[in-house]
Amino acid sequence: MKRILPFSRFFLPALVLSSLLVVAGIAGYFLNGGFNLGVDFQAGLVQEVQFAPTALNLSYSGRANASVSFGRAGMDIVVSGAGIEGVTHEFPYTSYPTLNDLRAGLLGVEGVGVSLNAPGATASTLLIQSTQGNPLLGAEPYVVHYLPPDSPVVPIEEVRSSLESLGTVSVQILGDPADRHFMIRMQEDASEDGVSAEQIIAALETAFGADGVAITRSDYVSSRFSEALTAQAGLLILATLALILIYASIRFKPQYAVGAVLAIAHDALIMVAFFVWSRMEFNTTSIAAILTILGYSINDTIVIFDRIRETRRIYPDDPFMEVLNRAISETLGRTVITTVTTMLAVVMLFIFTTGSMKDFALALLVGMTSGVYSTIFIASGFVNLWESVKAKRVKKERQVK
Secondary structure, eight states: OOOOOGGGGGGHHHHHHHHHHHHHHHHHHHHTTTTTETTTSSSSSEEEEEOEEEEEEEEESSSEEEEEEOOOEEEEEEEEEEEEEEEEEEETTTTOBBHHHHHHTTSSSSSEEEESSSSSTSSGGEEEESSSSSSEESSOOOEEEEOTTOOOOOOOOHHHHHTTTGSSSSEEEOSSSGGGGEEEEEEEGGGTTTHHHHHHHHHHHHHHHTTEEEEEEEEOHHHHHHHHHHHHHHHHHHHHHHHHHHHHHHHHHHHHHHHHHHHHHHHHHHHHHHHHHTEESSHHHHHHHHHHHHHHHHHHHHHHHHHHHHHHHSSSSHHHHHHHHHHHHHHHHHHHHHHHHHHHHHHHHHHHHHHHHHHHHHHHHHHHHHHIIIIIIIIIIHHHHHHHHHHHHHHHHHHHO
């Protein structure tokens, strides 16, 4: 016979722990000024810049059209136009290891001009693509940057100081300080005249040198869009809770439905507390993570509730608390195996990805842990409380009669 674990003993301690975590999350929301909103929810301009000098300038004087594109392994020049289907000239860094080699290869494309601004022996793998400028080559030089391995660290205080004249600007270091990579965020109302990406780059180049700033990302969100997206995200989560309540009410008794909704609401609040205290950027990926966890948690809850219903039919005369402990014990192996195998995939995602995908994986790990915990101790604990109160009321009515 499978050992029955006394989960019911921990319902009250779990309630206290969850209450403390939820209160800490709410307190953190107000103490930290809310979420660290991403560009999706905050109207304004967001730019990622890297302080990197110019490596080379590309131009084109041919009769067709030529464009440049970058990949992790090399650079491509695509030539197309009237009578030309589109010829791609590939320049992998393994075949062109230095800028001198790359320049020689590029000059082999008719009409392409190249001028070096960095030492010819510089490794081609140090090149950085900037989103600034038109990748369609012409008489106007297209600037390609690079990051020398011995580049000094750029203090974040100096970056903030160079942008003070533009208004209230938020500056954040991305990655290792040696990468000289920063995220600059300016709210839409930070300046009455409105600040453009060109003004930000001009201010940075004035302070740190011309052609020494590469834009790696540039996004703008209008206030109307950000407000609509924020409202839709809130309605989406509320609609999810409502639909789960309706579904659980149809499949189970009302107390089970309320317990299930309390459990997933608990998971959502725990993830909110995590976002608030970790200062992880809250964006559309965060909403996707929360909704994913709500679905994961309710699935686990439904499995346990099904087992509780079956166990009660088999042991109708046993106290409900014993039925609950037996059902959770019988499904514990399934819960652990399912959660661990899912977590293995998410851990791999966390280890081998970067940026928003890494944040998504971390949020999933926190949410899955909370989901298993809430299913066992919050959802089941509420049902146990409901049944205990119901049993006492029935007993009291019988005594009165």
